[in-house]
Amino acid sequence: MSQTTPIKITVDKAAIRRIEQDLLHLKNGAPRAMSRAINHTLNVTRTEASKEIRKQVKLKAGYVREKLKVKRATINSLNGAIQTPARGTLLTRYPHRQYKNGDIGVQVKPTGGKKRMPGAFFIRFKNGVQAIAIRTQYGPGLGRSEGLKVLYGPSTSQVFTDVKDDLQAPSGNRLMQRLGYEAEQLLKRQ
Incomplete structure (x- = not known):
């Protein structure tokens, strides 16, 4: 706790x-x-x-x-x-959507709209929970989850x-x- x-x-x-x-x-x-x-x-x-x-x-x-x-x-x-x-709280707990171009928008604050996050994408953990992540490293030899950063809100x-x-x-x-x-x-x- x-x-x-x-x-x-x-x-x-x-x-x-x-x-x-x-x-x-x-x-x-x-x-x-x-x-x-x-x-x-x-x-x-x-x-x-x-x-x-x-x-x-x-x-x-x-x-x-x-x-x-x-x-x-x-x-x-x-x-x-x-x-x-x-x-932390996964960003998928907040209202979110995926736009046609592949970007994801998330609304953390109660006022205002969804903020676009270019390059963000959905991933699913082994336990079935969906999260939003971005790639931090590129290149050959990276495993399935290497070079990813899962995004959290307050x-x-x-x-x-x-x-x-x-x-x-x-x-x-x-x-x-x-x-x-x-x-x-x-x-x-x-």
Whole structure:
């Protein structure tokens, strides 16, 4: 998974202490409320991160959602995270087409059109995945895949690094609101 720095969410420690006191008589009351609030906040933040990522690059929502993995909090471990793989994204994940003259056009940004890449062509890996490549070396004696460069676009982890700062403050507010809601629900059920 990615080595990017996580979203830092600050919480109101006095409010957390009050909730802990209110739920002291329930078994695992405060940890249960906190883990539920953290997990809810992570799911909503993942959705918002996906929207922000798709404002910067033209990827499908399902693909971005698949790449944003949520590490859920538990009663024993009140840590949660949104993680993304650090590997690049093949240009074939972006809208692309082949023109009549053989050039390939790819649209990475959501605005604007496809950018032509003269000399680019499609290749297929052994696992069946199609990619866009260019030849970097010419001449006899080169094997089937020698002298080729597979082309990649911005990965979800690169774009997530850009948008995570914008998500910190709203996520902190959402976490505190949800924590109050979860504590209230636990108190109602007793």
